[in-house]
Amino acid sequence: MRTETRAALLLIAPAMVLIGFFFFAPVIAGFLLSLTDFDLYTIGNPHNLRLVGLRNYRDLLGSSIFWTALGNTLYFALVGGPLTVIVSLAAALLVNAKLARWKPFFRTVYFVPVVTSLVAVSIVFKYLYHPRFGVLNRALAAVGIEGPDWLGDPRWAMFSIILLAVWRGFGYTMIIFIAGLQNIPEELYEAARIDGAGPLRQFRHITLPMLGPTFLFVGIVTAIGQLQIFGEPYVMTRGGPLNRTLTAVMLMYEQGFRWWRMGYAASVAFVLFLIIGATTLVQMRLKRERS
Amino acid sequence: MFLTCTGHKDNREVLTFWSLGSEGEQVSLLIPEFERRNPEVRVVVQQIPWTAAHEKLLTAYVGESTPDVAQMGNTWIPEFVAMRALADVANVMPPEDYFPGIWATNVVAGTVYGIPWYVDTRVLFYRSDILAKAGFPDGPRTWAQWRVAMQRIRQQHLSRYAILLPTNEWEPIVMLALSNHSTLLDPAGTRGEFRQPPFATAFAWYAETFRDGYAPAFSNTQIANLYQQFAQGDFAMYITGPWNVGEFRKRLPAELQDKWATAPLPAPDASQPMGISMAGGSSLVIFKDTKHRAAAEKLIRFLSQPEQQVRFFELTGDLPARRAAWTAPALTREPRFPAFREQLEHVAPLPKVPEWEQIATAILDRGEAAARGAASVSSALNALDARADGLLEKRRWMLARERSAISDQRSAAAPASSLLLAGR
Numbered sequence: 001m002r003t004e005t006r007a008a009l010l011l012i013a014p015a016m017v018l019i020g021f022f023f024f025a026p027v028i029a030g031f032l033l034s035l036t037d038f039d040l041y042t043i044g045n046p047h048n049l050r051l052v053g054l055r056n057y058r059d060l061l062g063s064s065i066f067w068t069a070l071g072n073t074l075y076f077a078l079v080g081g082p083l084t085v086i087v088s089l090a091a092a093l094l095v096n097a098k099l100a101r102w103k104p105f106f107r108t109v110y111f112v113p114v115v116t117s118l119v120a121v122s123i124v125f126k127y128l129y130h131p132r133f134g135v136l137n138r139a140l141a142a143v144g145i146e147g148p149d150w151l152g153d154p155r156w157a158m159f160s161i162i163l164l165a166v167w168r169g170f171g172y173t174m175i176i177f178i179a180g181l182q183n184i185p186e187e188l189y190e191a192a193r194i195d196g197a198g199p200l201r202q203f204r205h206i207t208l209p210m211l212g213p214t215f216l217f218v219g220i221v222t223a224i225g226q227l228q229i230f231g232e233p234y235v236m237t238r239g240g241p242l243n244r245t246l247t248a249v250m251l252m253y254e255q256g257f258r259w260w261r262m263g264y265a266a267s268v269a270f271v272l273f274l275i276i277g278a279t280t281l282v283q284m285r286l287k288r289e290r291s
Numbered sequence: 292m293f294l295t296c297t298g299h300k301d302n303r304e305v306l307t308f309w310s311l312g313s314e315g316e317q318v319s320l321l322i323p324e325f326e327r328r329n330p331e332v333r334v335v336v337q338q339i340p341w342t343a344a345h346e347k348l349l350t351a352y353v354g355e356s357t358p359d360v361a362q363m364g365n366t367w368i369p370e371f372v373a374m375r376a377l378a379d380v381a382n383v384m385p386p387e388d389y390f391p392g393i394w395a396t397n398v399v400a401g402t403v404y405g406i407p408w409y410v411d412t413r414v415l416f417y418r419s420d421i422l423a424k425a426g427f428p429d430g431p432r433t434w435a436q437w438r439v440a441m442q443r444i445r446q447q448h449l450s451r452y453a454i455l456l457p458t459n460e461w462e463p464i465v466m467l468a469l470s471n472h473s474t475l476l477d478p479a480g481t482r483g484e485f486r487q488p489p490f491a492t493a494f495a496w497y498a499e500t501f502r503d504g505y506a507p508a509f510s511n512t513q514i515a516n517l518y519q520q521f522a523q524g525d526f527a528m529y530i531t532g533p534w535n536v537g538e539f540r541k542r543l544p545a546e547l548q549d550k551w552a553t554a555p556l557p558a559p560d561a562s563q564p565m566g567i568s569m570a571g572g573s574s575l576v577i578f579k580d581t582k583h584r585a586a587a588e589k590l591i592r593f594l595s596q597p598e599q600q601v602r603f604f605e606l607t608g609d610l611p612a613r614r615a616a617w618t619a620p621a622l623t624r625e626p627r628f629p630a631f632r633e634q635l636e637h638v639a640p641l642p643k644v645p646e647w648e649q650i651a652t653a654i655l656d657r658g659e660a661a662a663r664g665a666a667s668v669s670s671a672l673n674a675l676d677a678r679a680d681g682l683l684e685k686r687r688w689m690l691a692r693e694r695s696a697i698s699d700q701r702s703a704a705a706p707a708s709s710l711l712l713a714g715r
Binding site: 037039040041043044045048050059152240241242243257258259260 | 345346349350352353370373374375376459510645646648649656659681685688689
């Protein structure tokens with residue numbers, strides 16, 4: 001072995017050991033757990049553990065509650081994801097505009113929700129959303145609209161949570177977009193202006209294509225985050241009303257730590273892992289085809 | 292220096308006691324008296340919020356850091372017995388002075404795992420002025436009378452809805468079923484009995500209450516202010532527990548204070564004195580791994596003395612588990628408590644299987660669907676039995692294995708079987 005290779009291996013060894021120990025080992029253990037029926041009875045007596053093969057997966061795919069949870073999660077990601085991207089891109093453009101003043105101030109203001117405590121924010125939003133005494137419905141009533149029961153009405157509950165999640169999360173992606181915008185060379189815009197392109201065409205033909213890699217990164221990070229949504233519904237609705245805000249991770253938590261059905265919960269985790277992996281692959285494939 | 296240190300050292304035996312919610316806060320006030328009577332013991336009370344308690348107790352057991360004594364919701368006991376976390380406490384207190392239904396919640400397969408600390412059950416709260424106009428000033432006694440009262444309230448517009456049965460509670464459905472002598476599960480706790488007539492009749496009665504418009508399909512979260520709405524006459528009846536006696540007294544306007552009352556749950560027919568409610572409340576348990584068994588027993592005996600039970604009631608409003616404590620003036624003065632006292636003699640434990648809470652969640656889910664008209668009664672009952680049978684599959688497997696182990700060889704090495712006779 002060449003000394004360079006050996007040195008390289010030596011240098012990455014600590015990181016690999018850590019990754020192996022804290023990532024691969026738990027993933028493998030989780031997968032093995034998902035092939036058993038580990039539950040309360042097993043804690044009492046290890047002889048009550050059975051290897052059940054893929055039964056947890058079969059039960060999971062056959063249970064309506066799993067599909068409900070998955071549907072809710074996808075709804076959350078498909079509405080919340082694009083919404084986050086649009087809002088954060090708009091905010092990035094505004095904050096990055098030449099005419100804008102107080103740029104650092106606005107950047108900070110938009111970023112603040114990201115670093116707030118999820119639980120505190122969720123509780124505050126619960127008050128804002130209160131059907132009778134909440135600020136939101138008071139404001140709507142002032143302009144003559146009768147607001148819905150945001151968290152209590154099955155049709156609105158998930159959307160209300162999406163609004164909170166977008167508000168809380170867009171600052172982070174905005175910062176990434178700002179970095180992307182600042183990487184676009186000014187000469188391109190100058191050339192476009194000389195050729196007579198207006199602001200809209202500049203945006204379509206320079207800004208959007210140049211932000212391509214940023215979009216990919218933001219898309220993947222947002223999708224991964226949103227498919228794992230847990231905290232907001234856990235604090236605000238506990239999955240209700242009528243399970244409309246029950247998400248895949250909430251289902252996993254309930255099965256694992258409430259009912260202590262660890263084998264079953266592990267299978268939820270693994271299915272979610274596959275879905276997130278597939279989503280990421282699809283996004284990368286789409287990106288590669290386009291470029 | 293060494294000498295001074297030992298001089299200050301606390302040589303008392305340390306007993307950890309996990310107590311939940313406001314009980315945890317209030318019980319600290321009883322501890323000094325216990326420590327005075329038992330100078331060799333120091334009690335460390337840890338307060339745990341109710342919302343986190345179940346997960347914390349489970350995790351503590353799995354992580355081998357359980358307390359010596361803990362307060363435990365009595366419906367959780369079967370789960371901890373299944374994990375073999377609890378010690379037999381039959382020797383701590385004799386059962387005679389306890390309500391039989393409540394005591395039974397602590398017994399799994401013939402072994403006593405908890406001593407009732409305080410009790411909880413639900414009765415019918417009603418607007419006595421409205422029910423008097425409907426012809427039942429003392430509350431309905433049977434389901435037939437109950438229905439007539441609802442009809443009259445609706446026809447004469449005495450209140451907007453006759454009764455509030457929040458759709459996010461499974462308890463009303465289960466109380467109707469218990470009253471109708473449903474055991475919910477088979478005796479070994481291996482299959483659901485939801486399609487059997489006792490449960491099916493009660494479930495249909497529940498669904499009809501919504502179908503005929505006597506109860507609104509509201510969840511508790513949609514009720515902004517229960518007390519205000521009860522005072523306004525949005526509904527005339529509500530099934531709830533002792534904590535609401537204090538709340539109703541505090542929150543209902545003064546002019547309504549003599550217009551509400553409590554009554555035991557109505558019976559399905561006149562052959563029974565009253566319906567059967569749920570045996571709720573908390574017990575005191577000793578964890579198996581304790582090294583302070585004798586001190587733990589002393590603490591439980593102390594907290595079970597009638598005078599401590601009365602003091603605890605005065606501090607928390609939790610109803611005493613000992614009949615002997617019920618003669619205290621604090622309890623006899625309030626006219627709404629006798630209904631609870633009567634009801635407590637007619638309470639039944641829920642099925643003692645760890646899967647119960649999940650089955651209850653299914654009852655809630657299907658009950659809500661039936662109440663909203665999204666599912667028929669028969670399809671809801673089919674779904675309930677299917678769900679319960681699925682959840683209880685492991686118990687059937689364990690029972691079958693145990694039976695074959697016993698028939699194969701009457702060996703002493705056969706796996707301990709106590710868990711499986713856990714039904715009732």
